Amino acid sequence: MTVLDGFRGLNPQDGLFLRGEHLAAIQDYSRALTSALATASGTGIVHGLDVWIDDKDLLISPGLAISPRGRLLLLGRVVRISLDDLPALPADGYWKVEVHWASDTSGSAPAYGSLCADECADGGSTIRPWRDEGVEVRIVTEVQPGFDGVSDARLRGNWLSSAYFERERFSGQPWLVPGVPDTAIPPLRSRDWTDGTPVPDERGVPLAVIYTAGRSADSGYRVQLWTARRLVDGPAAHATWRSRLAMRPWSVFMAQILQFEAELVETFDESVGIDGADIRDLGDAHQTLQAMRGLFEATDRFINGVQNKSVRDRRDFNELAVVRDEVAASPLARAPLPAVFEFLGFRELPPAGYLTMGDLEKGVESRTKAFFGAGVDVRIRHLRADQIADEVLAAQHRDRIPLRPVGDPPPKVDVLIPSEPTDKATLKTPAYGWAAFVRRGPEPEPAAAPPIETTDVGVYIVEDSDFVAQLDHFPEDRLDKIEGSLTELIGTLRYPKGEWEYPGSDVAERMLAALKDRRALGLLAFARDDGPLAASRAGLFGISLDSGFELPVLAFHPRKLDAIVVVAQPSD
Known part of the structure; x- marks a missing residue:
C-alpha cells in the first residue's frame, strides 16, 4: 500500500505554463523539508x-x-x-x-x-x-x-x-x-508504552x-x-x-x-564589598564570614564588659554600640555561622556544578564542607581533571540538592578536587583554581567478608593416676594409646585459624560438671601443626576451669588431631 500524502513539490515539464502558485509550491516544498530536518534536530x-x-x-x-x-x-x-x-x-x-x-x-x-x-x-x-x-x-x-x-x-x-x-x-x-x-x-502496566510522541x-x-x-x-x-x-x-x-x-x-x-x-x-559581583572584603571565590567568602563573626563576637564582648563601668569617652562608646547593633542585625550574628551558599542566597543546587577555588591545598575539606552546611553529607575526593568530567556527566539524572533538607538521611555530595597529577605533558598546570561537586551516586555494596578459616579443637577427659610421675618423660607408645582412646568428648572449641584467644566458657562449665569429684592433674595439647599455639589454647582453657592452681600443660605435635585432653585422677 502506497500513501502519497507527505511532502508535495512541483514536477516541472516542458509546456507547463508557469504561474505564481507553481513557484509557491517550490518554496513550500523546500520549507517543509527544512522544517522536518529542523524538527529532527x-x-x-x-x-x-x-x-x-x-x-x-x-x-x-x-x-x-x-x-x-x-x-x-x-x-x-x-x-x-x-x-x-x-x-x-x-x-x-x-x-x-x-x-x-x-x-x-x-x-x-x-x-x-x-x-x-x-x-x-x-x-x-x-x-x-x-x-x-x-x-x-x-x-x-x-x-x-x-x-x-x-x-x-x-x-x-x-x-x-x-x-x-x-x-x-x-x-x-x-x-x-x-x-x-x-x-x-x-502501575507501569497502566501506561501506554506504544504511545507516540505528540505532534x-x-x-x-x-x-x-x-x-x-x-x-x-x-x-x-x-x-x-x-x-x-x-x-x-x-x-x-x-x-x-x-x-x-x-x-x-x-x-x-x-x-x-x-x-x-x-x-x-x-552573587559574587554583588557581594564583593561585604564590609570591603576581597571575595574572589568561595574560600574567601568562608574566611570573610568567619572574620566578620569574630569581629561581632569581639565587639559584643567589649560592649558587655564596659557598659556598666565608667567610660571616659561616652561618644566612642555609643559609636561602638551602634556598630555592634548593625552587625547583630545581619545574618552573621546568628548561631551557628551560616553556610556560604546559604549566606549567598542559595537554598537548592543542581545535581552537579563547578566552584571557583583559589587555594586547594589549605583546609580544603573544612572549607568545602562549610560551603554546604551541616545539612549536607560532604565527602572530598581527589581525582584527575578528566575523571571529574565523567563524574559530572554521571549526575545528569540525579535529583537537585536541597541545602535545607527535611528528614533523614541528608543529601550526599562529593566535592571533586582535580589534584591527581596528569600523565599528559600538555595538560600540566601548577593549579586548576576550581573544583566540582556532584550529588553522590549509588555506592557499591560492601564486599562480603571472606569466610574465616577455623580450627575445631575437641576437649576430652582421660583418667590416669600415674600422670604426675610421667611429667618429665612421656613414652610415645603411651601417647599413641591416649590419642587413640579419646572417647569422653566434653565439647568442641572453634578457634579462628592461627588464633589462640579463648572462644567461650560453656565447654569449661561442661568440663567442670563432668569432673564431679575428680581432680584435674594436667593438660595435654595435641596439634596437627603448631605446638606452641596449641599449648597456649590449652593453658587458657585450664585457667577457665578455675582449678585454684596452675595445671601443667604438655604440647605434642604433629599429631593426628587437634585436641585438649584433661588428665584427671580416677574417682574412688
Whole structure:
C-alpha cells in the first residue's frame, strides 16, 4: 500500500505554463523539508540570542533558534525593548522572553499579465514581491505561586529557578516518580508504552526570564538566561521519553548547571564589598564570614564588659554600640555561622556544578564542607581533571540538592578536587583554581567478608593416676594409646585459624560438671601443626576451669588431631 500524502513539490515539464502558485509550491516544498530536518534536530537555541539589561532597556543579541514545529528563527540585529513597556505583573508573577516565527511581504513591483482589473485588492498594477521571515519577540507573564512571599532579594533568583525547574520536571509527566509530593505512582502496566510522541505545537522558544529584585519594579530587574533557555538537544521524542522515565534531558541538565554558575557569578559581583572584603571565590567568602563573626563576637564582648563601668569617652562608646547593633542585625550574628551558599542566597543546587577555588591545598575539606552546611553529607575526593568530567556527566539524572533538607538521611555530595597529577605533558598546570561537586551516586555494596578459616579443637577427659610421675618423660607408645582412646568428648572449641584467644566458657562449665569429684592433674595439647599455639589454647582453657592452681600443660605435635585432653585422677 502506497500513501502519497507527505511532502508535495512541483514536477516541472516542458509546456507547463508557469504561474505564481507553481513557484509557491517550490518554496513550500523546500520549507517543509527544512522544517522536518529542523524538527529532527530539536527545539532550542542554536547560537546567540543573549538577553541582558542596559539601563532601562532590555536587549537581545542576534542569533538562531529552532521552534518546536521546526521553523528557523533567525534574528539578524540587536533588538532593544524599553522596560517601561513590559506588561503589568500579576501576583507571584514574572516575565518570560520568547521568540516566535514571523513573516510578511515587502517591496513593490509592477504586475504584468494580471487578470485583475483596477478594482482588485492590490490595485491591479503592483505587487509585493518579497517575503521576509524573522522573529517576533514576545514578553509574556507567568505565575509561580509563592514567589511574592520571597521578599529577600538574595533568595528570589534561586527560589524562582528551582521552582521553574521543578515545574518543568512535572510537566514532563514522569511515570516512575511522583508528579507531586505524597502521591501514589500508578502501575507501569497502566501506561501506554506504544504511545507516540505528540505532534509539536507552535510554541515560541524561551530565551530568558525577568523578575523584580523585590516585590515591585522599583526594586530593579534581574535576568536569568538558563532558567528558561534550552539548547538544541535532538528530537522531541528523546525529551518526551526521558521525562516519562524520570530522566533529565541533557539540555535541562546543562541549563541547570549554567544557571547555577551564572547565579554564583552575579552573587559574587554583588557581594564583593561585604564590609570591603576581597571575595574572589568561595574560600574567601568562608574566611570573610568567619572574620566578620569574630569581629561581632569581639565587639559584643567589649560592649558587655564596659557598659556598666565608667567610660571616659561616652561618644566612642555609643559609636561602638551602634556598630555592634548593625552587625547583630545581619545574618552573621546568628548561631551557628551560616553556610556560604546559604549566606549567598542559595537554598537548592543542581545535581552537579563547578566552584571557583583559589587555594586547594589549605583546609580544603573544612572549607568545602562549610560551603554546604551541616545539612549536607560532604565527602572530598581527589581525582584527575578528566575523571571529574565523567563524574559530572554521571549526575545528569540525579535529583537537585536541597541545602535545607527535611528528614533523614541528608543529601550526599562529593566535592571533586582535580589534584591527581596528569600523565599528559600538555595538560600540566601548577593549579586548576576550581573544583566540582556532584550529588553522590549509588555506592557499591560492601564486599562480603571472606569466610574465616577455623580450627575445631575437641576437649576430652582421660583418667590416669600415674600422670604426675610421667611429667618429665612421656613414652610415645603411651601417647599413641591416649590419642587413640579419646572417647569422653566434653565439647568442641572453634578457634579462628592461627588464633589462640579463648572462644567461650560453656565447654569449661561442661568440663567442670563432668569432673564431679575428680581432680584435674594436667593438660595435654595435641596439634596437627603448631605446638606452641596449641599449648597456649590449652593453658587458657585450664585457667577457665578455675582449678585454684596452675595445671601443667604438655604440647605434642604433629599429631593426628587437634585436641585438649584433661588428665584427671580416677574417682574412688
